Amino acid sequence: MKNIKSILLLTTISVLLFSCEKLVTETNYQDDPNTVGSVPTVNLISQAELVATYLAESDASRYAGIMSNSITGADAQWIGYEQYRFTPTDFDALWSNIYVEGIKTVRLAKEQALEEEDNDAFATAAMLEAYFLGEMATSFGAVPDSEASVAGIDFPVYDAQASVLAHVQTLLDDAIAAAGGSTLYISDENGSTRSTSTLGQIAHSFKARYYMISKNYPMALSEAQAGISNVGGDFFSLHTSATGAQNFWYNFTVLARPANTTPVGSYLQELIDPSGSANRLLATPGEAARYAFYYRDNGNFGTTEGQLMAQDASLPIISWYETQLILAEAAQRGGNNTLAQNTLNSVRAALDAQYGGGFPPSAATGGTLLLHILEEKYITLYPSPQTWHDLTRTDNILGVPLKTGSQLPERFLYSQTELDVNPNTPQPIPTLFTPTPVNQ
Numbered sequence: 001m002k003n004i005k006s007i008l009l010l011t012t013i014s015v016l017l018f019s020c021e022k023l024v025t026e027t028n029y030q031d032d033p034n035t036v037g038s039v040p041t042v043n044l045i046s047q048a049e050l051v052a053t054y055l056a057e058s059d060a061s062r063y064a065g066i067m068s069n070s071i072t073g074a075d076a077q078w079i080g081y082e083q084y085r086f087t088p089t090d091f092d093a094l095w096s097n098i099y100v101e102g103i104k105t106v107r108l109a110k111e112q113a114l115e116e117e118d119n120d121a122f123a124t125a126a127m128l129e130a131y132f133l134g135e136m137a138t139s140f141g142a143v144p145d146s147e148a149s150v151a152g153i154d155f156p157v158y159d160a161q162a163s164v165l166a167h168v169q170t171l172l173d174d175a176i177a178a179a180g181g182s183t184l185y186i187s188d189e190n191g192s193t194r195s196t197s198t199l200g201q202i203a204h205s206f207k208a209r210y211y212m213i214s215k216n217y218p219m220a221l222s223e224a225q226a227g228i229s230n231v232g233g234d235f236f237s238l239h240t241s242a243t244g245a246q247n248f249w250y251n252f253t254v255l256a257r258p259a260n261t262t263p264v265g266s267y268l269q270e271l272i273d274p275s276g277s278a279n280r281l282l283a284t285p286g287e288a289a290r291y292a293f294y295y296r297d298n299g300n301f302g303t304t305e306g307q308l309m310a311q312d313a314s315l316p317i318i319s320w321y322e323t324q325l326i327l328a329e330a331a332q333r334g335g336n337n338t339l340a341q342n343t344l345n346s347v348r349a350a351l352d353a354q355y356g357g358g359f360p361p362s363a364a365t366g367g368t369l370l371l372h373i374l375e376e377k378y379i380t381l382y383p384s385p386q387t388w389h390d391l392t393r394t395d396n397i398l399g400v401p402l403k404t405g406s407q408l409p410e411r412f413l414y415s416q417t418e419l420d421v422n423p424n425t426p427q428p429i430p431t432l433f434t435p436t437p438v439n440q
Helices: 010-017 041-057 059-067 077-082 088-116 119-140 161-179 199-213 217-225 248-256 267-272 287-294 320-333 337-355 366-380 386-393 416-421
Strands: 235-237 316-318
Touching (some): 041 235, 059 077, 088 119, 088 416, 199 386, 267 366, 287 337, 320 366
């Protein structure tokens, strides 16, 4: 791995906190004689790391939090979001950041890495590309892929959701083949993401996630078994207390828009509050300790030192917990109740250790065991967008209460900018409540 000092201005991360702005507005690159292109590959991957953090913690995470009833809209436009009143303009920043600053960047990084014969850089870029495309296809349905960021093509075609998700698996296979036993290309002080797992283990966990989203449960099981293998092996975003480098949730809820959202009144909070109005399917006395980690005494976001959304708190992009809960669900759906139960209970044991007790094992089988697994995933993965993906995939089998009406939001809306300029945008334009093809 090259130990090249990253020149990327990490303070540009602060622009991520405002949904009306773009991700990276200016970068100070220097020429490097060891790179093929005018922008060093290490800097391209540094930028892609910021985009990965944005995708996991910013607009997509907050919108999914509303749709999964994990947070509540309380002020400004978020009052409308609380009633599922989203508009295409709300998704302009997300679309632009992922395609312009993310996918375009990692595809250039891959090209340069191939010419430089740098397998670690190629593998890291391919894995991040898979993550970007996987989340876009899951959240929007059909999206540009084969013609995205191709020189001379201003209006790319939209590839079918299934095709994009298949391409995601190919990209992850490429990453594993190139450098599966290596660590991430940037795993020292130069990068903004970290993991003690190998790149291959992380990629296998991503493969499990997107096979699960595709409802290919046998492959999800197989890939999860090869994925992140210990509770400390998460692939996560690194944050500090420095201005512009804080946890995105902290910055949004404390500094940028402190009154716009709140967890108070959300189903998630009621579910884990020992005195809340909702009851867990699997009795869990330890929820009192988890509640104290997630929230302040007044019920607001846990943004103080040592809490989930503290300014220097690291949040996972993909984790051991997610990998194991995918494994448990896939095993149960495949009829292996013993493996499913044992895997869920290994998660419960890890939570018991994390929170100091109170997470007894599940003795359930069949459909009840499946609900125990999904409920644990809904709570443990907060504030990841994956909790919303699970609700749409399972047709809300958990029965999470809707904010309004009788329909769960099934997808994000296509960007207004895309609708205005790209004639290839799918017609008729799907609504917020139109299931994506994989969920139809």
